[in-house]
Amino acid sequence: MKYQAYGLHNFLEIPQIEGITENYRKAIKIVGSVLPFKTNNYITEELIIWDKIDSDPIFRMNFPQKEILKKDYFTIMEKLQDSGSNPGEIKKTANLIRMQMNPHPAGQRELNTPRMNNKKLWGVQHKYSETVLFFPIKGQTCHAYCTFCFRWPQFVGISNLKMALASTQSLIEYLRSHREVTDILVTGGDPLVMKSRFLSKIIDQILQADLSNIRNIRIGSKALSWWPYRFLTDDDADELLRIFEKVNNSGKRLALMAHINHPREMVTRAFKEAVKRILKTGTQIRSQAPILKNINDRWQIWQRMWRKQVNLGIIPYYMFIPRNTGAQHYFAVPLAKALENFRNAYSSVSGLCRTVRGPIMSASPGKIQILGTKIIQNEKAFILQFIQGRNPDWVLRPFFARYDENAIWRNDLKPVSGAEKFFYEE
Numbered sequence: 558m559k560y561q562a563y564g565l566h567n568f569l570e571i572p573q574i575e576g577i578t579e580n581y582r583k584a585i586k587i588v589g590s591v592l593p594f595k596t597n598n599y600i601t602e603e604l605i606i607w608d609k610i611d612s613d614p615i616f617r618m619n620f621p622q623k624e625i626l627k628k629d630y631f632t633i634m635e636k637l638q639d640s641g642s643n644p645g646e647i648k649k650t651a652n653l654i655r656m657q658m659n660p661h662p663a664g665q666r667e668l669n670t671p672r673m674n675n676k677k678l679w680g681v682q683h684k685y686s687e688t689v690l691f692f693p694i695k696g697q698t699c700h701a702y703c704t705f706c707f708r709w710p711q712f713v714g715i716s717n718l719k720m721a722l723a724s725t726q727s728l729i730e731y732l733r734s735h736r737e738v739t740d741i742l743v744t745g746g747d748p749l750v751m752k753s754r755f756l757s758k759i760i761d762q763i764l765q766a767d768l769s770n771i772r773n774i775r776i777g778s779k780a781l782s783w784w785p786y787r788f789l790t791d792d793d794a795d796e797l798l799r800i801f802e803k804v805n806n807s808g809k810r811l812a813l814m815a816h817i818n819h820p821r822e823m824v825t826r827a828f829k830e831a832v833k834r835i836l837k838t839g840t841q842i843r844s845q846a847p848i849l850k851n852i853n854d855r856w857q858i859w860q861r862m863w864r865k866q867v868n869l870g871i872i873p874y875y876m877f878i879p880r881n882t883g884a885q886h887y888f889a890v891p892l893a894k895a896l897e898n899f900r901n902a903y904s905s906v907s908g909l910c911r912t913v914r915g916p917i918m919s920a921s922p923g924k925i926q927i928l929g930t931k932i933i934q935n936e937k938a939f940i941l942q943f944i945q946g947r948n949p950d951w952v953l954r955p956f957f958a959r960y961d962e963n964a965i966w967r968n969d970l971k972p973v974s975g976a977e978k979f980f981y982e983e
């Protein structure tokens with residue numbers, strides 16, 4: 558299959574689009590003028606079930622729904638478009654709305670970007686001592702955009718793309734003086750939108766630098782789900798697999814951190830073939846995804862997903878809670894409900910699936926796992942723990958938060974028994 562992207566400018570060319578209602582088409586146009594929209598012919602031809610789009614999870618993950626924008630915002634944009642306003646005016650209003658959607662949650666970039674020679678090393682993030690994130694400049698888009706993505710500001714151009722500036726050489730220089738780092742996580746966007754020859758350069762430079770502290774190179778990607786032909790029939794698919802092989806033959810391990818939200822992403826021949834080809838190179842595939850209302854907020858879906866993954870040779874890794882940005886109101890699942898889903902799914906699968914950890918809030922102080930609930934001193938509480946912390950000393954020290962069945966993120970939580978702060982805020 559040859560890649561064909563669709564966005565706001567050409568989505569009317571999607572053959573199946575004629576069959577959907579005017580309401581859906583309008584939602585694409587209006588929501589898509591505020592939040593990023595991009596899909597492709599694999600998704601439209603092989604994944605979406607067009608006569609069931611009212612409930613199709615793939616359609617919802619990829620095509621903007623009316624409710625993704627809060628009602629007032631939708632109405633404002635609708636009026637502007639209906640009255641034939643000029644593109645400049647539409648863009649200005651869209652930007653104002655975007656700024657209301659918390660485009661820079663927790664100031665992560667400022668906090669996590671390390672310094673080298675007294676300069677910020679943009680394009681590198683170092684938050685947890687063992688793992689450094691690398692954002693190569695050519696890997697900052699995706700084969701298709703997810704409607705729930707927390708990196709949405711980057712794709713509409715309001716996030717500062719200086720984020721993706723570091724050269725591989727400066728990364729290497731940084732790693733030479735940070736011997737505690739064992740893992741490089743190449744991420745984006747999706748680094749696998751990059752042509753193999755560019756990725757090859759990056760990987761070669763890393764391998765040739767002979768950094769003995771680096772044991773694992775991870776690539777975070779949704780290409781398996783949104784464009785599996787990246788590993789099959791793209792011009793440089795074979796070259797990509799040879800890069801994977803090269804890493805594994807060098808004595809380091811390549812891990813593909815695959816983003817998979819729903820078992821429906823795994824049913825196509827292309828997906829299964831791609832997994833087989835990747836595994837043949839000695840690469841590990843691990844899976845992670847947020848739990849999302851209207852998409853995968855039933856435990857049976859996770860049970861099916863983890864079983865299917867283990868069946869194909871994929872290792873379940875994380876269940877996340879959606880971050881406090883963008884269309885959180887549409888996708889957020891209360892922490893209590895996420896926990897219930899996780900417990901039900903986890904307790905109904907074999908140990909091979911229980912490599913998964915969750916539900917987890919990847920937040921400013923660290924990755925916080927919700928372990929369970931408990932009555933302590935006549936008060937119902939969540940038991941939480943860090944599995945990664947900005948301060949490693951916080952890890953695996955269970956702590957409590959007042960139970961709140963509506964809480965959807967960390968900032969909704971309060972310490973128990975009148976305490977002012979959580980232990981890590983002291």
Ligand SMILES: *Cc1c(COP(=O)(O)O)cnc(C)c1O
Nearest residue numbers: 682684685688690742919924945
């Ligand atoms: C999740 C995450 C990592 C990787 O953590 P692991 O526990 O090694 O999977 C690294 N850096 C940041 C900023 C993260 O959010």
Ligand code: SF4
Nearest residue numbers: 699702703706746779
């Ligand atoms: S593939 Fe990943 S980075 Fe890209 S839109 Fe989806 S969730 Fe966001």
